[in-house]
Amino acid sequence: MxxxxxxxxxxxxxxxxxxxxxxxxxxxxxxxxxxxxxxxxxxxxxxxxxNRIGPQNGARVVARAWADAAFRTALLEDADPVLAQMGFNGRQGEHVVVVENTPERHNMVVCTLCSCYPWPLLGIPPGWYKSDAYRARAVREPRKVLSEFGVALPEGTAVRVWDSTAEVRYLVLPMRPAGTDHWSEDQLMRLVSRDSMIGTALARRPDTGGVAGQEGAE
Amino acid sequence: MTRVHDMGGRFGEGRITPEAEGAPVFSTDWHARALAVTLACGALGQWNIDGSRHARERLSAADYTRLSYYEKWMAALANLLVEQGVLREEDLAQPFATEETPALPQHPLAARCLHPEAVAQVLAAGGPAVRDSQVAPQFRPGDRVRTRRPANTLVNGGHTRLPAYAGCAEGQVLRLHGSHVFPDSNAHDRGEAPEPLYAVSFAAQSLWAHAEHPRDEVVLDLWQSYLEPA
Structure with missing residues (x-):
């Protein structure tokens, strides 16, 4: 050999x-x-x-999924054609799977071997995502990691961590915050932080008005 | 065994300190240049993404640990450029050019140079990994599978995407992604050798001695060659 x-x-x-x-x-x-x-x-x-490719792309996808049930179904079923139609495919996002948070399951994404990340949807990964600490710990103690982001999950919520070991990129669809029933897609977008699409945050609460920097973590 | 980059589950790391959401994409100019030089060199077509990942993993353990993220990119890029015959070692030690420096002859690969008008198209096209394959899927969603020992079976010490923490573990197939280029082969220029790729779920309790919660799971994308029926 x-x-x-x-x-x-x-x-x-x-x-x-x-x-x-x-x-x-x-x-x-x-x-x-x-x-x-x-x-x-x-x-x-x-x-x-x-300036052109960043988390605003992913936030658009999430907000539309919250606002449009048919879009959400298509996105969860087979994201690639849906994202291609929005112009959000390309390098480091050639094959995308969207995973949905529910009261029963919280999803979180890591790349333990390098720094795989859905570039066309979230841009270039932040430093913490590429750090040894996140890569080492996210798979073994995701709840402790979440607590460092200010997120505490209810006991009944299971955590599913996705380790991006191939050319498939994962985007988390966070839960839509309550009290946003009649919000437009543009309004909803402001509640979608980058970290909520990686799974290290929840969507922002509507009472923060979607002001950047105010995360919706409990 | 794998290498130092394979750090999933490792102990000894401290707290995570997240940057603010609105922090600059590149915290300093040379990070941006390092990323852009790497992407532009990729367009020369002298290596594939698996070879490029492997070049970072092949840095010595001391260098991998010592160098920051984009320093690793630069070190691996310099090594690849020399190994693939694009540059010579002495090119890397060249003093910086000044107004008086004589122009160099154009490189034979200069015809492949990425120019600004092509950037948008190249980034949008990306590098899809799905291929037609002769290898029939052996597993279906719901099947129980066991991972083999993490090691490249074609090249001793070679590239693999089966992390150490998920070796010799039993899990369940969640989905079939279709057939994807096989990194263990492609990283070593032994062909794309596409085969079925699966998302496989492992109970946290089957991976860790002290899992945080009985219902937590870790999902990995694993090629058929990494799996056997459980």
């Missing part, structure tokens, strides 16, 4: 400067000088994930 021998004492990356910002700069410079990358394309990629 072949053996994976790639553990040199002096890996190629050791030739780069040690300061991280200079390492990136050195790579970008040599690749640009050889015509392998175009700095304007880098700007475009950064602008895409800073």
């Amino acid at each position: 072949p053996h994976d021998t790639s553990d040199p004492q002096q890996p190629p990356h050791s030739h780069l400067p040690s300061d991280p910002s200079l390492r990136v700069k050195a790579l970008e410079t040599i690749l640009t000088r050889k015509g392998l990358i175009d700095p304007a394309a880098l700007d475009e990629i950064i602008d895409t994930y800073e």
Whole structure:
């Protein structure tokens, strides 16, 4: 059997400067000088994930699922065609499964092996999602992790943690908060935090008015 | 055995300190550049996503632990560029170019350079992993299955997506995702070898000595080769 021998004492990356910002700069410079990358394309990629693709996409999907029963059914049955129609598919979201929170079951998403995350719906993952602590602990003690996010689940609610080990990306559909019966999709969107779609928060309560920063955790 | 990246269930980690929801996507400029350089290099087509993940996992345990998230990306990218023959080691030690630095000849792969007008299309297309496969599904939702020992069976010490904590455990098939590219093969340029992929649910009590709650579960996406009937 072949053996994976790639553990040199002096890996190629050791030739780069040690300061991280200079390492990136050195790579970008040599690749640009050889015509392998175009700095304007880098700007475009950064602008895409800073300004155009982010949790507002996922919040739109959740709000529509709350407001439109047929949409919700289709989304839970087979999310990909539904998301494609909204223009929310693409890199790191090629195959999406939406999992629904209920009073009986709370869903929570992690990637213990790296940092898999539904980019087209939530953007680039936050630092805590990529941290060793979250990756190590979410599968073994999800309730303790939730408590650090200010979430305490009722005893009757089971937790199902999804470890993203393949190219399937998971989006949590949080429970719709009570007291929002006649809210429009745009109003509902304001109750959907990023963390509620990862499963480390609940949707915001309507009495917060959906003000950013005020989470709906009990 | 797997490697240091495989940290699910590990003890010794502290509290999680979540950033605010509205925090900047990139906390510093070089994080953004690191992500963008990595994506732009991926467009050169010299490796696949499994090889790229494996390149990060293959960093020495000391480097994996010492380096921050995007530093790992840069280290793995530099290694891949050299291993795949795109750059030479001496390129990485090049001093920064100045106004006076003579221009370099264009690289043979320069024709594949990602330009700004193509970025939106490339990101929207992504890299779907579903394939037609000759391998018939062996399991159906509801079937009991057992995972094998976590190890790449094609390459000793190679890439696998069966985490250590879920090895040799019994669970239940929740759903069949269709046939997906098999990372254990694809990461080593041994072909996509697509096969059925399943979401498999494990009772927390079957994975952990001290599960928090009797009804809690962990679900993993696992390829058919990782499973046997229980």
